[in-house]
Amino acid sequence: MLIHKIRLVLASLFLQARMSTVVIAAVLYAASSYLILYLTGEQSLLEPTAFFYWLVVTASTVGYGDLSPTNDAAKLAVSLWVIPVGLSLFALVLTRMGIFISELFQKGKKGLRMLDLKDHIVIIGWNQARTHRLIELMKAKTNAIQAKIVLCVDTDIENPMPGEIDFVRVDAYSHEESMARASLNTASRIVIDTPQDDVTLTTALFCQKASPDSHKTAYFEDESIGRLLKEHCPNVECIPSIGTELLAKASLDPGSSQLHRQLLDSTEGMTQYSVLYNGNQDLAYGDLFDHFKHNLTATIIGLRKGGSEHILINPDMEERVRAGDILYYINEKRVNERECFDIPAGK
Structure with missing residues (x-):
């Protein structure tokens, strides 16, 4: 009962320990096991390669049996120290690794992981179906562009397209620390399409400062705000809403809307x-x-x-x-x- 409680306490401390502590514990375990074999006279297991192989096989309970202690003192020491401590250490290391991988995956899914990308495409803003369609068009095979796509949002959502794009959730589109997670300064293209024109304007100004060499495009419902941005950032390509112009064109020349849609659709034809x-x-x-x-x-x-x-x-x-x-x-x-x-x- 006492041993079980001690193991639970050690396990709790181990899971809360830093990776450096885990490494130190593993090194001390290996060193003490080697010392035990030396003191008990197990010469056949002291050769470095043989010792490492035997210790891993023993601690993981695989137990091939091709290498094992031969004298009674060594067998007793291995039974009382090497096997129980090694088994606990091995299980806890695997648990810690599982927790680390799970946390890393969850961070990526929630957009909290720091990305290390270069020459990628950053899409800023979340407009649900429209953003899905934008990503689909940019990933079209006919575009022959292999750059990774990073979706950057300020809403409380998880990666809407896991496995297809990278994802970053930020506090605000002008928040320097959280926006840095999208590797903004090394992006080749930045697309800004937020639901509000004023947010798009401030985001474009921030991106121009953070990533001056990238090609930036920004979508505006109000064309006058786009013109205002061009005055301050002439290198940013502003995309105005063309709904009214397209409506007039389609009424005078039937089929114009389908023609324009096809010219912009990179998924087929x-x-x-x-x-x-x-x-x-x-x-x-x-x-x-x-x-x-x-x-x-x-x-x-x-x-x-x-x-x-x-x-x-x-x-x-x-x-x-x-x-x-x-x-x-x-x-x-x-x-x-x-x-x-x-x-x-x-x-």
Whole structure:
């Protein structure tokens, strides 16, 4: 009875101990077991490899029997110390490991774990079905983007897509310590889509300071707030609500809403992509148009000149494409940069 109570007390102390304490206990157990074998004259078990193997097999109660003490003193010592203490220590280490793994999993599920990612995509804001759809579109195979996605929310929820995305829950989108868990400073893209425009505005300003080199997009219901953000952060791409414009277009040109939806849907069929030109030589837009159409079965629909906010839709065939310009095209899947600008000889 007394021994049982002592074991319960030791177990309680062990489970509350730090990992360093666990390591020290294991080292002391191994050292004392080795000393016992030495004092009892068990020379066959003192060789380091044989001792380690025998101790693990004995403490875990596997008991292969190929190595064992031979004299009575060693057998008695092993029975009173090595086996009972080793069994308790082994069981408690496994329990502690199980608790550690469980806590780690729960932290990840609840969004409390510190992430260590690079060149990933951070989506800030939770809009239920809309956020699910956003993640689905960004993970589409046709996009050919393998970057990990981190969903960052300030609501009391658990990871809505475990196993598919990483998840971080923060106190506020401008709270520096909790936002750092999303590895914001090493993200390649940040998408800000919160339910309130004023929160989106402050979040975008925070992200511009925390991650100045990432590409940032922010969605606004009120276009005037987006314009206000552009005045302070011209590098942030503001996405306005186009519901009214699309409604008017669809009423004048039936089917326009389906067309625009298809161009934006990267999960199936033809959709719209972009590619940045970084070459040293200027290229003729007409040559690129022919190359895309005949060699890549794709259609260029627009050109954005480097540093310009305006996109040229269906530009003149003699227009020159220079380093820093962006081409927008329609295709079944994203085409890599080399294929886009590797025009066959003679063009």
